[in-house]
Amino acid sequence: MKDRRTFLKQASLVGLAGLLPTTTLLAGDFKAETLASDKDSVTRWADGSRLVVSLSMQFEAGGQPVNAESPFPQNMQKGFVDLPGKTWYQYGYKEGIPRMLDNWDKLGVKVTSHMVGSAVLKNPALAKEIVERGHEAAAHGMDWATQYSMPYETEKKFIRDGADAIKKITGFEPVGYNANWLRRGTNTLEILQELGFKYHIDDLSRDEPFLVKVKGTDFAVVPYTIRCNDIVLIEGKNFSADQFARQVIMEFDQLYRESEKKRRQMSVSFHDRIGGTPQMVAATTEIISYMQRHKGVSFRRKDEIAQMAYEDKNIIRE
Template sequence: MNDRRDFKGYFGAEPAPCWPDGKQLAVSFVVNVEEGAELSIGDGDPRNESTYEIREEVEGAPDPCMETHFAYGTRQGYARIAGAFDSYGVKATFSTCGRVAERSPWLMRDIVARGHEVSCHGWLWQRHAHMTRTEEEAIIERTHAAIKAACGVAPVGWHTRSAPSVNTRDLLIGRGDFLYDSDVYDDDIPRMAGGHVILPYAFDTNDMRFSPGGGFVQARDFSDYVIGAFDRLLAEGEGAARMMSIGLHLRLIGRPGRIGGLEDVLAHICAHDDVWIAPRREIAACWAEAQRAEA
């Protein structure tokens, strides 16, 4: 059987650590910026977004209630998250939808001014699985252009909401201006597709689990789980390459009852000298250079 899926990965031959200054673990904080790009009839979309802290969807009419749930992220959540990063000198990747960049350029300017990376997260907060190749190509171009215009810096990374299409990676590679994508969840180690870097992402070490049924309720639920994962990966990083992704959302971890969980995670990780915390563009560039050196 010519299986299109790779179930083996690096099994039995994991690459050695290659992070700067002999660090054992690369840690990537990813803040998903989707506020204003969620589906909204009020914004001319065909339906309203239904995924949030409530399980309810208004059909056939604008939903001002859901719009304000999302707007909390930019009005309050962002400042708390950015302030926490500043307190610990941490630089993150803000994975941003194109429509957010277009309608909130002030936010993009502030993110860049603080030294963070802004990467692409689709035009809208939507899956790409059913898109035609032509449709998706146009969306990738529109997203890239909007973020470049708002930030003054061209993005080099891409991450689709959950399900990319079978064409997504080929389209990104074909453009030549994307260094990496994060559309995989199957490893703790990056890999290459030719000269293109694939950085794994994670839904477990992610504040999305504050959503109903996700398992996180108190701030310590988030910090306990993430710190446990960090400690394990750090130990494994003594002998093999390891990367950790910590996923955040402005409207989730940015709430006053949850932000302490992020602060506890930052305090724990930053107390370790053998960890490299970096934006994904730097992790991808480091990995690509290490693979070229071994070739």
């Protein structure tokens, strides 16, 4: 495994100038394998990658409403606080994210952290640490409010307040957005463009990035996932960590086969209080280590993927 300084030097040789810091992990020397890939197959990624993997780390805990959904029965009487449910969320910032951050460093990958503004304000040191360790801070609303029903100006303030909280605490200006449960409204993309955002992820329609027109101007879509998402599989379907790992690896194998002839992006999503548990971090290590044994696989932050989409003359446009 190359150290970060060596990688950055290599990366500059393969056309990554202008992108934000990234970590690419292949099964050997990046430059040599890129050349081999050019001979053996058709790559559709401008940086020479065969398959790009995008990892999400949701930073939501601390920003949830009182008596938010948890693994406990949703039968609290009105006027009382679900105290054990509250501690389930606290695990996300006390144990989950710190454990995942250490694991990302061990594995040598950088991720995109979708941050709820109120969660950032409650745990500013942790939010700042995420950015300081090289990860992207993306906006995820100010809180868990339902934004698709908001009037235009109300939604605009909601999005702006969340992004401003992130910038104030971390110094990182978010360019990507994720709505609560992906449920954006009919005005959301126009608002995001007006506020200076570059991409959103609330789309499940493709396994590769693409551009859409918003008021006549390109806007990037970096597709998200619910198939490889811990809140859906672990909490929603009661998968074990082994089952989660198996499903994600099966998805990777299929996309890797397809990537021989076309541009493919794989997304995997982890939530602070779920993906940061010991068993899930162990499963994540197994998953990513498996991917890293395949030639031409790179791990990109979503802001980097969006930038590549804007610069690619062959990108899909809708």
